[in-house]
Amino acid sequence: MITRLGRKGIDVVTELGEVTLFGLSSAGSLFSQRRLFEKLIRSIYEIGVRCVPITLIVGLFTGLVLGLQLYYVLTKFSSESLLGQAVALSIIMEIGPVFTAIMIVGQAGSALSAEIGIQRNAEQIDALKTMNINAKGFLVSPRLYAALICFPILTAFFDIVGIFGGHLTGVELLGVDGGAYWNRIYESVSLTNIRDGFIKALVFGILTTLICAFQGYFTHVKASVPGARGVSETTTRAVVLSSIVILASDYLITSFLLEK
């Protein structure tokens, strides 16, 4: 039992080291890339633009539900005028970055992992190597930098739509004063809150993109079976690991930021 646990622990540490080295070599090879702007734009389209609809939809419904739930909690303390503040702070500091990251992982992260995994199985990554092209630079680094741009922007979209969703339920449906809703947001949300949300988005962007790319890139050694089933296995693992990492790192970042 102890031996097995120890072995598992060593495996986890080894994989963490591998992901870190993979990330460093991918990030470092960006500036040796040709047609960098073109690759970045394509990656921004894949990670960012294609995730806008799902981010907006989830953001709107999250805001609607949050407005409803918080309204009924706040009425118990006759504090429904605080609804705007409660919705905005919950979304900007916590729900926005976390939900956005999970949505992007579901849409773009899984696609990234599967695409690179298929390219590995079809020997396309080996082909890049024989052409003397840096495979990590070509396949991973533009996506890594695109994630740094897209995650905060999509989080901002989520925040805005979510707060608007809270307004729809609280003000339009349940009769909270509109002026009080927006004024509370204006008074209580500071630039520090917004910055903290963006810090989370940036960290989630780097971590999830790395995990998804890593799982795809090493599908031939990470999957228990080769071929299509192997790609499906590593893609699933990429999404699950990314979601866990989002929640775990969210806790760590929040504790760190609140202590400051």
Add this chain to the structure above:
Amino acid sequence: MSSENLVIRGLSKRFGSQVILDAIDMDIPLKSHTTVIGRSGIGKSVLLKCISGLLKADAGSISVSNSEVVPPCSYMFQQNALFDSLTVFENVALPLREKGQMGRKEILDTVSDILEKLELENALHKYPAEISGGMQKRVALARALITGPEIILFDEPTTGLDPERKFSVFDMIRRYREKFGFTVLMVSHDVPEVFEITDQVAWLDSGKIRYWGTPKQLMSSPPSELETFLNPSLETTQSSL
């Protein structure tokens, strides 16, 4: 034929305790066609991958006689390894766009020129999935040729092809080798068909090159241990599965 050789010395590779290549020595004349034959899973593709640098050999060296510099080398994969989301033009232009010093116009001219020579000018804007298997092979060859390599490594280029297409791929390799003058090192299972186009045959067995000679020599007086491989029959091959 050139008097220079691609010199491979003591090339070794093992996976765990299994020895795949056991101190292989080869002298491959440049501008010639050499085919490595041998049973499935014996390590022929590993040999090519070690030569190309895709796999790191445990020991050994690769050089060219009279020179320390190994000439540029390309690799043609069994399944072509074309990027399915790139067009034929983009696939062939990829090495030039990513590594070369050429401008847009020069790339366009170079790629168009090679696609024309390989009779692919009508497939320029098609995706690999939209063209035939034979055309895909030619696109892979065009991509391998675009950087002007002196050596091309072919990893079982006829896998999964019917006899007619098999011969057209062999014919394509022969014609374009004559036209472009590159060295071919090929791994193939297609014995004796491949003997029609190759200059030398190397038989890989148990990690060693057990036979090296011309196809003519091989067919006229095959070593006894190669007899079964060259002339398989149901009785003799029963145990090999």
